[in-house]
Amino acid sequence: MRRIIHNTGWLMLDRILRLMAGMLVSFWLARYLGPSAFGSYNYALALSMFVGSVATLGLDTIVVRELVRDPPAAPTILASAALLRFCAGLVAVGLATLAVALLRPAEPVILLLTLFFSLAAPLQAFSTIDLWFQAQVDVRPIVTARTLAFILATLLKLWLLLIHAPILAFAAMFALEALLGAGAALFAYQRRTRMLWQWRCTVAQARSLLTASWPLIFSGLLVTLYLRIDQIMLGQMVGDAEVGLYAAAVRIAEAFPLLPIAIVTSAYPTLVALRQSDPQRFSAQLQRLYALVAALGYASTLTVTLTAPWLLQLLAGPSYAAATPILILLTWAGMFSALGVARTTYLNAENLTHLHTITVLIGAVANVGLNWWLIPHWGGVGAALASLITYWLAAHGTCFLLPQLRPAGRMMTRAMLWPKFW
Numbered sequence: 145m146r147r148i149i150h151n152t153g154w155l156m157l158d159r160i161l162r163l164m165a166g167m168l169v170s171f172w173l174a175r176y177l178g179p180s181a182f183g184s185y186n187y188a189l190a191l192s193m194f195v196g197s198v199a200t201l202g203l204d205t206i207v208v209r210e211l212v213r214d215p216p217a218a219p220t221i222l223a224s225a226a227l228l229r230f231c232a233g234l235v236a237v238g239l240a241t242l243a244v245a246l247l248r249p250a251e252p253v254i255l256l257l258t259l260f261f262s263l264a265a266p267l268q269a270f271s272t273i274d275l276w277f278q279a280q281v282d283v284r285p286i287v288t289a290r291t292l293a294f295i296l297a298t299l300l301k302l303w304l305l306l307i308h309a310p311i312l313a314f315a316a317m318f319a320l321e322a323l324l325g326a327g328a329a330l331f332a333y334q335r336r337t338r339m340l341w342q343w344r345c346t347v348a349q350a351r352s353l354l355t356a357s358w359p360l361i362f363s364g365l366l367v368t369l370y371l372r373i374d375q376i377m378l379g380q381m382v383g384d385a386e387v388g389l390y391a392a393a394v395r396i397a398e399a400f401p402l403l404p405i406a407i408v409t410s411a412y413p414t415l416v417a418l419r420q421s422d423p424q425r426f427s428a429q430l431q432r433l434y435a436l437v438a439a440l441g442y443a444s445t446l447t448v449t450l451t452a453p454w455l456l457q458l459l460a461g462p463s464y465a466a467a468t469p470i471l472i473l474l475t476w477a478g479m480f481s482a483l484g485v486a487r488t489t490y491l492n493a494e495n496l497t498h499l500h501t502i503t504v505l506i507g508a509v510a511n512v513g514l515n516w517w518l519i520p521h522w523g524g525v526g527a528a529l530a531s532l533i534t535y536w537l538a539a540h541g542t543c544f545l546l547p548q549l550r551p552a553g554r555m556m557t558r559a560m561l562w563p564k565f566w
Contacts (some may be wrong), residue, residue, distance in 0.1 A: 158287040159402045165298045170395050171459045172305050173314060174388070179463055183309060183384030186391035188257035189318075190245065190375040195240040196265035197368035197414045199233035201225075202360025203353060204275060205412065205492045208351070211279035212413050218276060223343035226272040229353040233266030238266075247380065253311070260315035264322035265432050273329040277336075279413055289332035290325055297321035359501040366504040370511035370534055374527040377515045382523050392460045393467040397474035400444035404437040404482040419493040430490060434559035441479030442563065448475040466524075473528035477535040483556055484539030490552050499546055506545075509540025555557040 174182045203225050210221050241255070242264035248254045255477025277286040296532040297317065304313050334340040354361075375394075379387045411433055448455070452471045456464050491500045511534040518526030540560075 158283075158291060159376070159406055161291060162294060163399050163402060165294070167395065167399070167459065169298060169301045170318055171392070171461075172302075174392055174395075174464065175461050176305060176308075177311065177388075179388030179392075180383075181311060181377065181388075182383040182391060183386065183388030184254055185257060185314070186375055186385055187379040187387050188254050188315070189261050190372040190379075190387075191244055191247070192240045192258045192261035192265075194365075194368050194372040194376065195243060196233070196236045196262055196268075197365050198361070199236045199265040199268060200228055200364055201228055201232055201354070202357040202362075203229065203272070205295055205484055205488065206353060206357045206360065207272060207275045208279050208413060209416055209492060210356075211276060212416055215279075217349075219339055219342040220344055220346055220349050221353070222272055222276060223345040225275075226269045226343075226354055227345045228350055228353065229269035229272060230266050233269055236265040237262045247376075256471075257315045258313055259317050260312065261557040263319040267322035267326045269317070270326035270329045273333045276333065278409065283410075285332045285336050286329060289328035293324035293328035294321070297324055354512070355375040356497075359498045362501050362505075366501070366508040369508045370504075370531070370538070372513055373508075373512060374519075374531060377512075377519055378524060378527055381519050386523050389467040390470055390527060392456065392464045393471035393524070393528070396455055396459065397448070397478055400448065400475055401441070401478040401482040404440045406484050407436060408433065408482070408486045408489060412492075415489055416493050426493070430486075431555050431559070433486055433489070434483065434555050435563040437482050438479070438556075438559040439563035445476045448472060455465055465491055470524045470528040473525070473532050477528070480532075480535040480539045484535070485561075487539060487543075487549075487552050487556065496548060499549060502546065503538050503542040503549070506542055507534045510534045510537055 173185070175184060205223050207221060209217055214221070230487075237259070240258050244255050244258040274286050274290075277283045288377050291357050297320065300320070301314065301317050304317065330340065375390060378390055411429075415426060415429060418429060449472050450470045452475075453465070456467055456471060460467070462507070488500060491497055511530055514530035514533060515527055518530050520526075522529070540553065543549040543556065
């Protein structure tokens with residue numbers, strides 16, 4: 145438990161720094177561009193992230209699991225996963241460019257924005273290295289290296305804001321930041337292990353990873369669908385100004401689940417090991433994890449509900465005041481999102497990843513349908529309400545539709561009704 149707490153501390157340090165710097169840049173950019181241009185920026189980002197989600201191939205938890213089970217095979221596992229992701233990232237660049245050309249054929253600025261954003265996808269292949277450090281429950285070296293790269297990228301973004309650079313420059317910085325992060329990850333891994341040159345990709349290992357992760361590839365795309373489709377549909381059905389309001393609320397709301405998600409990420413390798421060695425203790429620790437996530441969720445949602453108007457005024461400015469109800473709804477949705485991440489730990493440990501795909505499919509279909517119904521009537525508020533309903537449905541409601549998930553559903557219900565984690 146001490147290693148988990150120490151590891152969580154480093155993860156939180158990284159996330160807090162990125163949160164603070166990211167919010168500084170994002171809200172300065174929001175004020176600089178205004179709701180309409182900020183909406184165009186985030187529409188292109190949402191589209192590229194949606195298509196780019198394919199490039200992860202759902203490998204994160206699978207790679208960590210394999211590294212825990214077979215440490216000597218780490219060079220082959222990492223090389224195979226990284227090559228798979230790089231190739232998928234190149235495909236994502238082409239798909240994103242094609243998608244925006246079809247959806248916004250007369251808007252070259254949005255086409256270029258999407259192209260720059262999507263170039264980060266193949267570079268994310270090197271985030272596979274982060275998984276090795278997660279499997280060691282020692283993320284300090286990779287956090288340090290990536291933080292230095294992130295600080296450099298942030299300083300460059302601030303410089304662009306100071307010189308009033310065009311909107312395309314900020315999209316290009318997105319790709320440059322991914323390049324800096326890739327270099328930092330390679331440096332940290334080589335310095336720690338001296339094993340980078342031992343990497344060998346094998347067809348057998350690549351096939352094994354894809355066989356284990358294929359349900360998560362599809363579910364990862366579906367997760368991104370109901371994380372990003374709201375902004376894409378808002379842009380198509382209402383306009384980019386509404387996307388700008390919604391994106392400002394999202395930027396604040398997404399900060400609050402970071403602590404529970406960091407705890408889940410840090411606890412995952414230990415829980416996988418417990419599942420093999422002590423199933424009874426695994427269940428007890430999982431119940432505590434659900435309870436802790438629920439308690440943190442209640443604390444953050446109540447805080448935002450009481451302070452949302454002030455937060456938007458302070459961070460985004462008076463132009464974004466209409467996003468207050470959007471922010472409140474999205475923050476409540478974030479609690480169910482964090483619980484869903486915690487449940488994924490259970491699914492992976494029990495080799496039930498195919499059920500994750502089913503639950504996410506239900507959530508994604510419901511989200512698209514609810515957005516289609518609610519956005520024309522209530523705009524961004526309707527999209528936020530759709531997110532709240534579908535996040536609950538995908539994370540908790542589906543547990544009672546699928547028999548194998550009912551134990552997880554009962555544990556989550558207990559956690560939400562009485563979040564005792566001590």
